[in-house]
Amino acid sequence: xxxxxTILRDHGLSVTAQRLAVLRAVAACPHGTADRIAEMxxxxxxxxxxxAVYNALGTLVEKxxxxxxxxxxxxxxxxNRIGDNHHHLICRTCGKTVDIDCAVGKTPCLHASHxxxxxxxxxxxxxxxxxxxxxxxx
Amino acid sequence: xxxxxTILRDHGLSVTAQRLAVLRAVAACPHGTADRIAEMxxxxxxxxxxxAVYNALGTLVEKxxxxxxxxxxxxxxxxNRIGDNHHHLICRTCGKTVDIDCAVGKTPCLHASHxxxxxxxxxxxxxxxxxxxxxxxx
DNA sequence: GTAAAAATATTGACTTATTCCATATTTTTT
DNA sequence: AAAAAATATGGAATAAGTCAATATTTTTAC
Numbered sequence: 001x002x003x004x005x006t007i008l009r010d011h012g013l014s015v016t017a018q019r020l021a022v023l024r025a026v027a028a029c030p031h032g033t034a035d036r037i038a039e040m041x042x043x044x045x046x047x048x049x050x051x052a053v054y055n056a057l058g059t060l061v062e063k064x065x066x067x068x069x070x071x072x073x074x075x076x077x078x079x080n081r082i083g084d085n086h087h088h089l090i091c092r093t094c095g096k097t098v099d100i101d102c103a104v105g106k107t108p109c110l111h112a113s114h115x116x117x118x119x120x121x122x123x124x125x126x127x128x129x130x131x132x133x134x135x136x137x138x
Numbered sequence: 139x140x141x142x143x144t145i146l147r148d149h150g151l152s153v154t155a156q157r158l159a160v161l162r163a164v165a166a167c168p169h170g171t172a173d174r175i176a177e178m179x180x181x182x183x184x185x186x187x188x189x190a191v192y193n194a195l196g197t198l199v200e201k202x203x204x205x206x207x208x209x210x211x212x213x214x215x216x217x218n219r220i221g222d223n224h225h226h227l228i229c230r231t232c233g234k235t236v237d238i239d240c241a242v243g244k245t246p247c248l249h250a251s252h253x254x255x256x257x258x259x260x261x262x263x264x265x266x267x268x269x270x271x272x273x274x275x276x
Numbered sequence: 277g278t279a280a281a282a283a284t285a286t287t288g289a290c291t292t293a294t295t296c297c298a299t300a301t302t303t304t305t306t
Numbered sequence: 307a308a309a310a311a312a313t314a315t316g317g318a319a320t321a322a323g324t325c326a327a328t329a330t331t332t333t334t335a336c
Binding site: 068069070072073076089091092098100115116117118119120121122123124125126127128129130131132135 | 206207208210211214227229230236238253254255256257258259260261262263264265266267268269270273
C-alpha cells in the first residue's frame with residue numbers, strides 16, 4: 001500500500017490537496033459517484049469545486065490509478081481495485097454494486113468468437129439482478 | 139418475419155404510425171441512437187416528436203420487442219435482434235458497434251462465482267477495442 | 277359507423293451528469 | 307524566490323433524456 005503522494009508522483013502528476021482527498025475518498029467509498037466523492041472530499045478538506053473532482057477522477061482513470069465504470073442508467077462509478085479483471089453485479093432496484101471475480105479464470109476471461117478484425121482491449125461484464133434486500137420475501 | 143402491426147397488437151400496444159415507423163427504423167438501422175432513429179422516422183413519415191420517439195423506444199424495450207444497450211460514453215443504442223443472447227464489440231475510437239455471438243455457449247453464458255445473494259437476471263458483456271479502420275497501420 | 281373511453285402524440289420546460297472556458301491559485305522547476 | 311507549468315475555481319454550456327399539460331389518435335362499446 002503505497003503512500004498516495006508517491007502514487008501521484010509516480011504517475012507524473014502534481015500533488016495537490018484535492019487529488020489526495022479524491023484518491024482517499026475513492027478508496028474509502030468503492031463504487032461511489034462523482035457526487036458522492038465530492039461530498040466526502042468536502043467533509044474532509046472543507047471544499048472542492050465540482051470541476052476539480054471531475055478533473056481528478058478523470059486524470060486518475062487516465063493514468064490507471066482508479067477505474068471508472070458506467071452502468072446503464074447510472075452516473076459513473078469509481079473504484080480503486082484495479083488490475084484484477086473483476087466484474088460487477090448491480091441491483092436493478094437499488095443500484096447496489098458489488099465486485100465479482102472473473103467467472104472463467106484469470107485475466108482476459110473471454111474471447112470473442114468472431115472479432116471482425118477488431119483489436120480487443122478489454123471485456124466489460126455487468127451482471128444485472130436483484131439484491132437480497134430488494135427481493136420480495138418468498 | 140411477422141408484420142409490424144401484428145407485433146404491436148400481440149404485445150398489447152396500439153398501432154400508431156409513429157410506432158410502426160420507429161420499429162422499421164430500428165430494424166433498418168441496428169445500433170442506432172434515439173436521435174438517429176428520430177431522423178430516419180422523420181425522413182420516412184415527415185415528422186415525429188422527440189418524446190414520441192423516446193416513448194416508442196421505451197415501450198418497445200419494455201415489451202421485449204427491441205433491445206436497448208447503453209455503452210459507456212455513448213447515448214443508448216437500439217436493435218431488433220433479440221432473444222439470442224448475443225453481445226457487442228465496440229470501437230473505442232469511432233464507436234462502431236458489431237454483434238458478437240456468445241463466447242461460451244448458448245443462453246446464460248456466464249455464471250457469477252459468488253452471487254452475494256443476488257438473483258441474477260441478465261449478463262451484459264461488452265468487448266471494447268479498435269476497429270480495423272481506426273487501427274494505425276502497422 | 278359513431279360516440280365515449282383509453283391510449284398515445286405534441287410541445288416545451290426541466291433535470292442530471294458532465295464538459296468547456298477564462299481567470300485565479302497552487303505546485304514544480306530553476 | 308521567481309518563473310514556468312500545472313491545477314483549481316466559478317459559471318456558462320451541452321447532451322441525453324424525463325416530466326407534465328394539452329391535443330390528437332386509436333380502440334372499445336354500442
